[in-house]
Amino acid sequence: KAGVTQTPRYLIKTRGQQVTLSCSPISGHRSVSWYQQTPGQGLQFLFEYFSETQRNKGNFPGRFSGRQFSNSRSEMNVSTLELGDSALYLCASSLFTPTGTGESYEQYFGPGTRLTVT
Amino acid sequence: GIQVEQSPPDLILQEGANSTLRCNFSDSVNNLQWFHQNPWGQLINLFYIPSGTKQNGRLSATTVATERYSLLYISSSQTTDSGVYFCAVGYLSGGSYIPTFGRGTSLIVHP
Numbered sequence: 001k002a003g004v005t006q007t008p009r010y011l012i013k014t015r016g017q018q019v020t021l022s023c024s025p026i027s028g029h030r031s032v033s034w035y036q037q038t039p040g041q042g043l044q045f046l047f048e049y050f051s052e053t054q055r056n057k058g059n060f061p062g063r064f065s066g067r068q069f070s071n072s073r074s075e076m077n078v079s080t081l082e083l084g085d086s087a088l089y090l091c092a093s094s095l096f097t098p099t100g101t102g103e104s105y106e107q108y109f110g111p112g113t114r115l116t117v118t
Numbered sequence: 119g120i121q122v123e124q125s126p127p128d129l130i131l132q133e134g135a136n137s138t139l140r141c142n143f144s145d146s147v148n149n150l151q152w153f154h155q156n157p158w159g160q161l162i163n164l165f166y167i168p169s170g171t172k173q174n175g176r177l178s179a180t181t182v183a184t185e186r187y188s189l190l191y192i193s194s195s196q197t198t199d200s201g202v203y204f205c206a207v208g209y210l211s212g213g214s215y216i217p218t219f220g221r222g223t224s225l226i227v228h229p
Contacts, residue, residue, distance in 0.1 A: 033217075035219075037159075042219060042220075042221050042222070043219035044219075045216050045217060045218075048215070048216075050213065055214070056214060056215060056216050058216065088159050090159075092161075096213070104149070104166065104168070104210075105149050105210050105215055106151065106166040107151060107163070107217070108163055109153070109160065109161035109162075111158070111159065111160050112159045112160070114159070
């Protein structure tokens with residue numbers, strides 16, 4: 001089974017521009033989450049989409065948005081880029097699995113998109 | 119929100135040595151994973167372990183949810199084990215789940 005794919009892998013943008021990142025989850029996984037990783041803040045949750053709906057959201061400004069398509073592929077958009085948006089953006093694909101005591105939620109990460117804002 | 123502390127922050131080993139990495143969390147969780155981030159940034163899923171003990175080759179993990187900690191054991195370490203190890207925890211309820219990651223343990227294994 002193919003893993004999570006993210007495109008592009010590297011991106012250089014200028015302040016004020018916008019950027020769109022793409023993520024294709026593992027086949028059959030309906031949940032896609034996005035994370036930002038920086039040396040200063042570590043790994044931070046951006047948002048999660050499930051069946052084309054944003055279900056959970058982290059503490060990021062409205063410049064960060066996303067969407068999910070009917071085939072579960074997801075895109076993340078950052079508008080009006082700032083220098084502080086330079087980071088590794090990671091996408092995770094997840095499958096909710098019923099267990100005897102509830103549900104499990106195991107995440108599988110893509111290789112990431114390294115965004116540099118100059 | 120949940121606070122997650124990982125220790126030690128940095129670890130340097132000689133090849134063949136054993137190590138224990140710890141993840142403490144401040145609140146009840148029912149979801150916990152360990153990841154290894156390789157030098158290229160890829161996060162690799164090591165264990166899904168909200169409770170109990172699991173083993174996979176030279177790696178094993180134990181989570182004691184009632185005492186709010188998890189341990190990752192690496193035996194006979196190899197240079198390819200180098201990288202950063204993260205734990206991610208959270209409480210899954212009715213589809214609501216926002217995982218919190220620790221700051222990681224950076225491991226360097228020397229030949």
